[in-house]
Amino acid sequence: MSGIWSAEYWAKKGDVDLYMYRKCREQPVKGKNPPVLFLVHGSSFSSRPGYDMAVPGRTDYSQMDECAKMGFDVWTMDHECYGRSSRTASNSDIATGAEDLKAASVVLERETGLKKYAFYGQSSGALRAALFAQLNPDKVERLVLDAFVWTGKGSVTLAKRREGLAAYRNSNMRPVNRDTYRQSLTRDAPGVRTCEEEVIQALADAALKDGDSVPTGSFMDMCTKLPLVDPRKITCPVYIMRGDHDAISTLEDILDFYRELPNTDKHFSMMAHSAHIAPLGINRHRFYHLLKGFLTIPPPRD
Secondary structure (H helix, E strand, O other): OOOOEEEEEEEEEOOEEEEEEEEEOOOOOOOOOOOEEEEEOOOOOOHHHHHOOOOOOOOOOOHHHHHHHOOOEEEEEOOOOOOOOOOOOOOOOHHHHHHHHHHHHHHHHHHHOOOOEEEEEEOHHHHHHHHHHHHOHHHEEEEEEEOOOOOOOOOHHHHHHHHHHHHHHHOOEEEOOHHHHHHHHHOOOOOOOOOOHHHHHHHHHHHHHHOOEEEOHHHHHHHHOOOOOOHHHOOOOEEEEEEOOOOOOOHHHHHHHHHHOOOOOEEEEEEOOOOOOHHHOOOHHHHHHHHHHHHOOOOOOO
């Protein structure tokens, strides 16, 4: 987005440095800050390749830019052992990610003056965001869970992923390459065009600048520890988004989670002609229409 304002920050979690990035239509003024939307990344690539990606010949693949256009102060971060954040001996599991978000919230309050924020999580980022909301209800205004998995029962993706469990147990890092990112965008709908070839190449180009390996923690958790989140302890309004081709979870699993959410301000959408990473798909315009509707819905009048 031409002329958009951006800034970089660092959060501290003990000895761990966590990289944070921020975008807004114009530089926010503390005390008059627009609402904050925090984007939580998933397992296989860090924040900016996923949420602020440039695709040659395209202008609408940066989720940060698109959400800034909606009027949000948009933040994201690299979790421990991802991107520009500290590389440690951790495997960066889901619980570690929730602690990262807690450290990030200190920076959010300091810079914006706000105490509650909207969170969007994609794939394992949805698990991180949901666990953070469960543990820190006072900091979460609204919660969006995209490509979320609860118990993992019947998951095609997790059944395939469990074939690599021995390797994940032997190392805190797993290799990634160009095919990893092609699979991320195409595995759920073979023969169905849900994304553009240029996007596959742009994602790989951006993600591999961070190196040829990523942590195993979220994969291990999703294969061996689900459920990690108790929906009955998430008290804020929740929106669950799911591409109709996504194989990370079954519809039954998602709806069972939805039914247990205590706040009746809860929403679910099936996104037609979308796969696991809807914001990078050809129907991303529909994704943004739905997302904006939830984030800007008027409060009830009762």
